[in-house]
Amino acid sequence: MTTPPPETNSSSLQQPLTDSNNHTTTDSPLHLALNKLESFLNLLGFCQYTPLTTTLSWISFLIIGVITPLPLILYSDYSKYQIKRFELEVILSQAVVAAISLLCVSHNLRKYGVRKLLFVDCHDAYAVLYPQLYIQKIYDFFRGLGVWLLVCFLLKTAREAARVVYLPHDSWWLPAVTLLASLVTWAYSAIVFLSGTALFNLVGNLQVIRIENYGKILERDLDVSVYIEEHTRLAYCLSKISHWFRAFLLLEFLVVTACQFSALLQTTENQGIINFIDTGDFAVSKASTWL
Numbered sequence: 144m145t146t147p148p149p150e151t152n153s154s155s156l157q158q159p160l161t162d163s164n165n166h167t168t169t170d171s172p173l174h175l176a177l178n179k180l181e182s183f184l185n186l187l188g189f190c191q192y193t194p195l196t197t198t199l200s201w202i203s204f205l206i207i208g209v210i211t212p213l214p215l216i217l218y219s220d221y222s223k224y225q226i227k228r229f230e231l232e233v234i235l236s237q238a239v240v241a242a243i244s245l246l247c248v249s250h251n252l253r254k255y256g257v258r259k260l261l262f263v264d265c266h267d268a269y270a271v272l273y274p275q276l277y278i279q280k281i282y283d284f285f286r287g288l289g290v291w292l293l294v295c296f297l298l299k300t301a302r303e304a305a306r307v308v309y310l311p312h313d314s315w316w317l318p319a320v321t322l323l324a325s326l327v328t329w330a331y332s333a334i335v336f337l338s339g340t341a342l343f344n345l346v347g348n349l350q351v352i353r354i355e356n357y358g359k360i361l362e363r364d365l366d367v368s369v370y371i372e373e374h375t376r377l378a379y380c381l382s383k384i385s386h387w388f389r390a391f392l393l394l395e396f397l398v399v400t401a402c403q404f405s406a407l408l409q410t411t412e413n414q415g416i417i418n419f420i421d422t423g424d425f426a427v428s429k430a431s432t433w434l
Contacts, residue, residue: 173263173274176281181257183285184248184342187335190257191249204245208332209238215321215328229409236402240395241332244339247391260387261349262380269353276352284345288337292330299329340395343388350384353377 184190188200216230251260263270263277270277303325307318357373 171274173270173277176278177258177261177263180281180284184252184257184338187338188245189249189252189338191253197249200245200249204242204335207328208241208335209234211324212328215325229406232402232405232409236398237329237332237336239398241335243391243394243398244336247388247394248339248342251387255387261346263349269356273352273356277349280345280348280352283348284341287344288334288341292334292337295333296326296330300326339391343391346384346388350377350380353380 181190188196188203191197191200212234213231216234258264303322307322354377357377360373361370
């Protein structure tokens, strides 16, 4: 078991978590960025700090991510024209990877909180030394998540729109409602899954700031104990990240790999015509896992 690192005694590394005017960090841009991140995670149901929020989060997930998509496949007017087994497998895989993300990330947030999970607390001197780098990484989290989600959303929209246009139907209102519901349910599951992977990426990127600064420390003429303490601190943080996200990464890898093999088997054994309308959700599902 990795023991906590010793406190850094060097004034060049450890400073009070206040700005130059002695204002607390509750008014700092970094604090505001962390609040935005926590609010975003809370909106998606990751911040399950109480039994009530936990219950509401999982009920919302079951309704939007699992229960709602099933009737769209089983009872829609054009369901007889699509390969239901393909559709059901895609929904199942999306629900499972999203559930893993929600379960693992909410567990870590409930146990450690956002700031401790990111190692941005009162003992983090780098939050004082390099606040703009921290803020940049946090907003990169939102930008990266938004870009990848937009790409997948456009692909999903094109597939659903093509199915509505090219498949025969008795009326327009039901395909339109189905299209809207499909996009909403897919977007919810996708953003929950992608947020978990993006959060892991954010935690790693914040450690890159520490590692790059450690290289600068080695260039300075300091006491050997400073080098040892900082190396111990870096090793401790990296080991904790590996421990916190190990189950998340392993489970997601196993589920995604199993879905890839299942999709391969189903497409090769299928005797009918396979096109973008029938199995386009496979492309959307796999694209969202390439993050």
